[in-house]
Amino acid sequence: MDYRFREIEKRWQKYWEENKTFKTGDDLTNPKKYYILDMFPYPSGSGLHVGHPEGYTATDIVSRYKRMNGFNVLHPMGWDAFGLPAEQYAIQTGTHPAVTTNKNCDTFRRQIKELGLGYDWDREVNTTDPSYFRWTQWIFIRLYNTWFDKGLGKGRDIAELPVPQGISDKGEKAIREYKDSKRLAYYDDAQVWWCSNCKIVCANEEVLTDGSHEKCGNPVVKKNLKQWMLRIPEYAERLLDGLESVDWPGGVKEMQRNWIGKSTGAEVDFPVEGSNTRIKVFTTRPDTLFGATYMVLAPEHPLTPILTKPGEKKNVEQYVVEAAKKSDLDRTDLARDKTGVFTGSYAINPVNNKKIPVWVADYVLTGYGTGAIMAVPAHDRRDFEFAGKFGLPVEAIMDPDTRDTDLREKVLKGEECWTEDGKYINSANSKTGLDINSLSKEEGIRVTITWLREKGLGNAMVNYKLRDWLFSRQRYWGEPFPVIHWEDGEITLLDESELPLELPHLEEYHPGANGESPLANSTEWLYVTGPDGRKGRRETNTMPQWAGSCWYYLRYIDPKNSESIFDSDLERYWMPVDLYIGGAEHAVLHLLYSRFWHKVLYDLGIVSHDEPYQKLFNQGMILAFAYETATGAKVAADMVEERGGSFFHKKTGEELKQIVAKMSKSLKNVVNPDDVTKRYGADSLRLYEMFMGPLEATKPWDEKGVKGVFNFLNRTYRFFSDELNLMDGDEDNETLKVLHQTIKKVTIDIENLRFNTAVSSMMIFTNLALKKGKVTRKSAEMFILTLSPFAPHLAEEIWHLYGNTVSLANHPWPQYEEKYLIEKTIEYPVSFNGKMRFTIDLPAEIEPAEAEKRVLADPRAEKWISDKQIRKIVVVPGRIINIVL
RNA sequence: GCCCGGAUGGUGGAAUUGGUAGACACGUUGGACUUAAAAUCCAAUGGCCGUAAGGCCGUGGGGGUUCAAGUCCCCCUCCGGGUACCA
The missing domain is CATH 3.90.740.10 (Valyl/Leucyl/Isoleucyl-tRNA synthetase, editing domain)
Incomplete structure (x- = not known):
């Protein structure tokens, strides 16, 4: 039967959606819980590129595997949707960033669903949604109302701050200033890059090495602007200590330690x-x-x-x-x-x-x-x-x-x-x-x-070295600070009951005067009058994109709660995140900021654990082929043609060199998963992403490689979907051994996030099944279950063909049995002075002395020993025999 | 500059963590099927020498430890990530 992946994938995606197959269980008495988290994406206008599904496929495989092992799995997805591009687009076109953002989220969501990724969509969060950022603002208020008690080494409510006699004697204003000097959030001058031509604050990356602004070419200078700052250095020691207890890559821990400095x-x-x-x-x-x-x-x-x-x-x-x-x-x-x-x-x-x-x-x-x-x-x-x-x-x-x-x-x-x-x-x-x-x-x-x-x-x-965190941006598209600056200089925060403070609708998204954000232009929103008649002005800065991503993992736990940030029982059950997968580019900043917020929330009794992410894993970046001339000039991929394994410029005919580079619009080498899915199907895309190499490695995308896994899925489908290839009775010994080897390998590899070798072991099994021509129905079922986290559509389809009426998503994971794996003889490599010369089959249980004897008795040994003196024989049981001459 | 990674056939990678380097794929070549092409199937495929048996070389470069090094140690080269307003 033909492998009609389009039809199959559509059918099962519909089934999963309608049956809410991946809905998080609500049984909090199940002690086996697994919270598995992807770093949520910024939904850019260009949609997913093939780099996104790499980490997502990995977490999807682990989720499905854990579910089949009886775990209550929390595996959510959401959008880190505040950010500059939507605002710049708004400046150019007048389109409200929320409109752009929603459109982009829709594209991302559609693309992710088409990859068969099993998220619980009922828990989707969006950092730009007022019902979400209400709580981001709520946390900001908490930070503002917290001071760090050095003696206890923890954050405490500002109301509990002891004010020294000398200060309280000086009156209210002195007390207020003293408290402000201790709050984790404070308002002060900070140096920023300023482009006097564009009249905006520039990011470091926008400043070129010659000190000019990337956009306009005019020189930038440092300027003091009033900014919100967070006293993250107060938590430096705690942030160092916490690294001891988490299962993170050593390099990331080291980078964080060095950053804290x-x-x-x-x-x-x-x-x-x-x-x-x-x-x-x-x-x-x-x-x-x-x-x-x-x-x-x-x-x-x-x-x-x-x-x-x-x-x-x-x-x-x-x-x-x-x-x-x-x-x-x-x-x-x-x-x-x-x-x-x-x-x-x-x-x-x-x-x-x-x-x-x-x-x-x-x-x-x-x-x-x-x-x-x-x-x-x-x-x-x-x-x-x-x-x-x-x-x-x-x-x-x-x-x-x-x-x-x-x-x-x-x-x-x-x-x-x-x-x-x-x-x-x-x-x-x-x-x-x-x-x-x-x-x-x-x-x-x-x-x-x-x-x-x-x-x-x-x-x-x-x-x-760790410095106070500059926590404000002169932008529109960010969380507004729940802050009012009064005419007498006092700063007050909104009451929790007044949250969320929403962004005003603007006609114009251009920056305000003197480096203020566009919010300064929204006079109706901006000016407030207090109950006492006092006039005030809202904070025009907004929060940086980090803010929403600092705590999103907590909102997934209880995303629709309108009474509180989340339910404490649910938080205690689900936290900490058991596995967090994302790019290494977030090794320091996001992960450090997020840990800082979490520790403050912990000190205030809001969360139950000191560290948010128990295990962290960095997936590598996916690069793509790009082309350059002999002089190193880059050529856009659509200007290149391949002839007989070489590459040429379509216009000039010049021979080009194929290189590997980051995917970028300018090189036109961005690979869109939609194109791959159309040609080969989502299962092939998933499988290739995993087969390319180790999850953590940086690796180039090669469309030809997709063909390899597609061929494998094709063969697998054709063989296992055909009743004629199934038999009853006892399984062939070799098939049984390889099947159990495969299950063992896949099980261990999933646990260790080594998906590439798991895929290759499954290929070996399919190749053997094809060679044997027939396998038992039981073997086929066990293999299909093993394959299911990787190629879920295909697996569900065959599972269904075998007469099963419910999804295999909750079927128990197949268990391998060691008894099928035991070898009676071992093929020992025999080396002379460390050089392998021949192999010899010896009983697995052989004594070293007996092995020595058998090797020396072998006629092939004669040639290498000849008249030389044997100085030493090393027998490593189960491994190797080395004869030193 | 500083911090953290990485380098294995023509290509992506594998290697029981010190024990047969190149699993599994891609590509290439040859063959089968076909009027033909695609698809599929079979075989070969690290380099050099050799008809072959076989031999020598080989994991970015140089040194070292060891019976044994892709794996451990020292030095160097190149590539990638981060560098606080890209996220």
């Missing part, structure tokens, strides 16, 4: 000569204080203008302007030339009372540490380069621990930099009373910190 050290105050001002620095190496020969302030440091002497004013001001044009990446790039200017001021090094110059340089960043450093050029590479360039003194305070005498001499003379360990020298001062000479590094650090503390000059300190 914990470093321990000390903060040290440097008095400024002739002033009461002190410069506070953070250093991981307080033990090198004796080597500090100058100081550096970040250009944006508040003391920069104050410490600049009149004679240096022009230089410094110009330098600060220039620095504002550079990105952090440019500024800290080790390979780049260091720049800086002298302020004219001097600080006093507290350990030896030496006068040291204060410079301004952009290799020091405001956002990290205190925005000022003490420079120890003898023992820090960046400081050494800077000192060399500007002729600043280099004083070695560490005798290098090296055998390279030449290098050691240079270091001691200040001609080389030494960042490794050594013995302290020149590290004592009788007047200040600090002496760390001859101590080890740890002791040096400890003694110096004790000394600093005693003198009131500093203290031990932990610093994190």
Whole structure:
């Protein structure tokens, strides 16, 4: 019978939809629950590309497998639908982003259904739906009303914040300011890239390396704008700790640790000569204080203008302007030339009372540490380069621990930099009373910190690279903040009962004046009057796209609840997410932000677990073929023709090179799953996505490869759908063995997310069945069940042909039996000096000594031994025999 | 720059996690079927030498550990992801 995949797939998709086959069970007494989650997509206008179904097919297979193993499965899908493209489209066409968004969601939903992916569509969420973002706003209010209690190491309600006597004495305003300084969400100036031509804030990626705006080519500068910020660094330690308990790829954990960037050290105050001002620095190496020969302030440091002497004013001001044009990446790039200017001021090094110059340089960043450093050029590479360039003194305070005498001499003379360990020298001062000479590094650090503390000059300190999270965007298409700015400067949040605060309908989506979002143009929405007659203005910023994706996994649990964010019993049952699959590009930001919110909700007693995602897996990216000329110019795929295995430009006839690149509109190499489904069917697409290679690998899409799995499905369908190929009675021994091997392999591979080898083992079984010509009905049924999570339409069809009247989706998973897998003999490879020469069949249970004897008795061994002395024979039971000559 | 990954036939990949390198596919070549094509089926297919038996080489490059290295260690090259307003 022909494999009529179009008809078959349509039939079963209809069946699943009508029977709600994949509806989540509501039996909370079933202890076997499995919450399996895909990173939900941004529904772009171009629809799905073949990269999306990769992860979705993987989770679908696991879902179906778990369901067949008696699990209560939660497997939902939704849309991360706020975002820039819909807004830009609105600016151009005036179409409301909600219209565009809904259309795109419809396309995505249709495409996903046509792939036979078994989601519970009754739980679909959409971040742009007011009934969803109502709760995003609700969480924001929670963040605003939470402070982090360092003593307890957890977030608490702001009402429980103890206000020091000195502050409460000063009255309401002081108390309010104190509380605001502790809230997890706060409103303050933050630096953003500003294009004065377009009058908008730019994303880093929109700023080109020469500091110009990608869209208009005009230079961008950094500008301070009032922004909402979240104090994620308060949770740094918790975010580090939590990584210990989750089953995530090591690389992702490592990236998160590095991103948090914990470093321990000390903060040290440097008095400024002739002033009461002190410069506070953070250093991981307080033990090198004796080597500090100058100081550096970040250009944006508040003391920069104050410490600049009149004679240096022009230089410094110009330098600060220039620095504002550079990105952090440019500024800290080790390979780049260091720049800086002298302020004219001097600080006093507290350990030896030496006068040291204060410079301004952009290799020091405001956002990290205190925005000022003490420079120890003898023992820090960046400081050494800077000192060399500007002729600043280099004083070695560490005798290098090296055998390279030449290098050691240079270091001691200040001609080389030494960042490794050594013995302290020149590290004592009788007047200040600090002496760390001859101590080890740890002791040096400890003694110096004790000394600093005693003198009131500093203290031990932990610093994190992790910065406050800039949580607002100057956009229309995002969640509005439930915030009112009153004319007297007070900020209040809406009451929960007033949520959701919806977006106003606009005629015009152009940005507002002075970098405000388009919401600033919606005067009716914007201005409010309080019950007391006080006038106020709503927040015009909206939340970033991260906001909706930070907690969507929680809403899936109870998506239609209008009373609360979700039901607690349901949350306790379903959380944590058992398996989360998505792209590695989200390794840090999304996953870190999401964990942060979850921990706050946990501290407030809203969720029951400290970590949201128990197991994480990153699927690799799918690339596509692209073409380039000999000079490396890219050629759009529709301009290329293939002739005899080579590729040529259709117009110029030039021979082109086939390369592998990201799918992109400009290269015209985007593969649409619809085209593949039309030609080969959804089961083929699914199977190919899994067969291409390991789920985590980056791999190129090759249409020819689809043919391979299509052939397999064709053969499988033709063989197993034909009654003539089925027999009653006992199964052939070889068939039985391979069948059970296949079930075992597929079972273990699904558990380990190794789908590519599962598919190949099923191919092996079908190939054998075809060779044998007949299999028993029982074998056929077991095989079809094994195949069903991968090619569900085809499997349901054959299952139905075998006389079953209900879907196999809830049929128990086939069990393999070890007794069919036992081998009586093992084919041992025999190698001489590690080179395999021949194989020998030996009983599986053979003793090593007996194996040795049998090998040496084999005539083929003679040739390799000849007259040589046998030095050793290694027999690894079940594996190999190696004879060392 | 910094952090995290990766590199195996003409191509995608497999390799019991230190034990026969190339499973399973694609492609190619030859054959069968056909008036022909498609589809399907059968066979061969890492490179080099050889009629063959067989031999030598071979997992990005260089070194090392081991009876044994694609797998472990050190150094290098190239490619990909992230780099906080793309999400």
